[in-house]
Amino acid sequence: xxxxxxxxxxxxxxxxxxxxxxxxxxxxxxxxxxxxxxxxxxxxxxxxxxxxxxxxxxxxxxxxxxxxxxxxxxxxxxxxxxxxxxxxxxxxxxxxxxxxxxxxxxxxxxxxxxxxxxxxxxxxxxxxxxxxxxxxxxxxxxxxxxxxxxxxxxxxxxxxxxxxxxxxxxxxxxxxxxxxxxxxxxxxxxxxxxxxxxxxxxxxxxxxxxxxxxxxxxxxxxxxxxxxxxxxxxxxx
Ligand SMILES: O=P(O)(O)OC[C@H]1O[C@H](OP(=O)(O)OP(=O)(O)O)[C@H](O)[C@@H]1O
Numbered sequence: 286x287x288x289x290x291x292x293x294x295x296x297x298x299x300x301x302x303x304x305x306x307x308x309x310x311x312x313x314x315x316x317x318x319x320x321x322x323x324x325x326x327x328x329x330x331x332x333x334x335x336x337x338x339x340x341x342x343x344x345x346x347x348x349x350x351x352x353x354x355x356x357x358x359x360x361x362x363x364x365x366x367x368x369x370x371x372x373x374x375x376x377x378x379x380x381x382x383x384x385x386x387x388x389x390x391x392x393x394x395x396x397x398x399x400x401x402x403x404x405x406x407x408x409x410x411x412x413x414x415x416x417x418x419x420x421x422x423x424x425x426x427x428x429x430x431x432x433x434x435x436x437x438x439x440x441x442x443x444x445x446x447x448x449x450x451x452x453x454x455x456x457x458x459x460x461x462x463x464x465x466x467x468x469x470x471x472x473x474x475x476x477x478x479x480x481x482x483x484x485x486x487x488x489x490x491x492x493x494x495x496x497x498x499x500x501x502x503x504x505x506x507x508x509x510x511x512x513x514x515x516x517x518x519x520x521x522x
Contacts, residue, residue, distance in 0.1 A: 296317065315476040316476060319450055332470055340444070348418075355374075358449065393424035416441040418445070449469065450471045452472075453489035
């Protein structure tokens with residue numbers, strides 16, 4: 286079941302306010318739905334810029350995003366970082382992916398189990414490289430965990446995991462130590478249906494990542510300058 290409700294949820298993403306529709310997933314659960322492909326060009330600019338600002342200091346060599354809705358995020362962040370190539374982890378088992386590296390996924394918004402695939406031809410782009418993994422939303426953490434496993438199997442060093450939104454906190458348990466890699470630009474709670482109304486689950490409302498987010502307001506030029514000075518000094522930012 287997937288039912289649009291008349292309710293909306295206000296969320297701050299990179300210090301701007303947005304209104305998300307609340308959709309009912311079952312008779313007990315609802316979510317605030319971010320469809321990044323329906324948010325327009327300016328939104329892509331905003332999130333690409335903010336995530337790039339945050340992660341540029343960790344010197345990523347390449348960005349990895351998961352299909353489908355992580356694709357525009359990977360492209361926008363790569364554009365802002367000035368990196369030409371990016372790697373997409375696919376979900377459709379295309380002919381050319383017959384011998385791909387595969388990990389199982391069970392995400393919050395897709396009812397059936399899925400598989401995340403890494404084209405073996407992309408391994409050379411990741412092996413021994415500093416990789417930033419991005420997605421639109423991290424909810425259960427299943428998609429991000431599978432992406433991290435695939436990228437590590439390709440021999441990469443993951444320096445960060447960026448998302449537009451974190452949703453609730455269950456992803457922290459699933460990601461374990463890798464939860465420390467995560468930075469999001471905003472946070473949304475999970476919703477219970479109470480007397481027919483979507484009601485935020487109080488335990489999932491608080492955003493423990495707010496402090497990390499302070500750095501996304503720094504101008505990217507300032508961070509790049511800091512980075513080049515540090516590189517000259519041989520220091521790690
Ligand atoms: O943390 P999780 O519970 O894994 O949920 C987050 C994932 O769910 C959505 O993808 P989905 O699998 O619905 O595929 P899509 O990108 O093709 O919509 C979203 O784009 C994230 O990748």
